Amino acid sequence: MLTPEAPRGCPLCPRLVAYRMENRAAHPDWWNDPAPSFGDPNARLLVAGLAPGRMGANRTGRPFTGDHAGWLLYDTLKKTGFARGDYDARPDDGLELVDCMITNAVRCAPPGNKPTPAEEATCRPFLVDRLAALPRLQVIVTLGDVSRRNVLKTLGLPGTAIPPGHSVEGQAGPYRLINSYHCSRLNTNTGRLTAEMFEDIFRRAKAMLT
Numbered sequence: 001m002l003t004p005e006a007p008r009g010c011p012l013c014p015r016l017v018a019y020r021m022e023n024r025a026a027h028p029d030w031w032n033d034p035a036p037s038f039g040d041p042n043a044r045l046l047v048a049g050l051a052p053g054r055m056g057a058n059r060t061g062r063p064f065t066g067d068h069a070g071w072l073l074y075d076t077l078k079k080t081g082f083a084r085g086d087y088d089a090r091p092d093d094g095l096e097l098v099d100c101m102i103t104n105a106v107r108c109a110p111p112g113n114k115p116t117p118a119e120e121a122t123c124r125p126f127l128v129d130r131l132a133a134l135p136r137l138q139v140i141v142t143l144g145d146v147s148r149r150n151v152l153k154t155l156g157l158p159g160t161a162i163p164p165g166h167s168v169e170g171q172a173g174p175y176r177l178i179n180s181y182h183c184s185r186l187n188t189n190t191g192r193l194t195a196e197m198f199e200d201i202f203r204r205a206k207a208m209l210t
């Protein structure tokens, strides 16, 4: 039996559980649990993020939903045909992913958006099963370096098998992997990642699908 999603109340990482409890005490109306992957169970494209943002997926329960990064990600997925409907930063906005699923390397929000290597390793079995549970998966877009490393390790490869950097591409086991800079507020506000650069990643991913 595959376990592609961490259960609600997942107890595996003490520091992340403590952070969840803090957030739950301050905001009992938030999701405050591992954020499940979102999208098409028959997807050929998987987008792998880092971890839920405290005010994003940790609040709303859907990856990238409600934080700054979600606006560019969902807009780009719509432009490139991987999403339809309107994104409105709420899990009930009706947005649908098309041939695409979004997941995170670490499923619980980490303090300061920084999971520890031990937390990445503890959460990795869910990512292993997430990949295994996508029967048509062909291409993985990794958002940022933590995601790139974790996807490679998930496939039993060294974290260096495909080097870091925007737009770097390579073969990762049976999948094609394209790495992008993360669509974080920091990267977009500083111009390190532009909307055009990001769109180009997804156009290339689409062109690779067979």
Ligand code: URA
Residues within 6 Å of the ligand: 035, 049, 050, 051, 052, 053, 056, 057, 062, 063, 064, 065, 067, 069, 104, 143
């Ligand atoms: N929200 C997510 O769900 N993942 C990220 O990597 C960043 C924000």
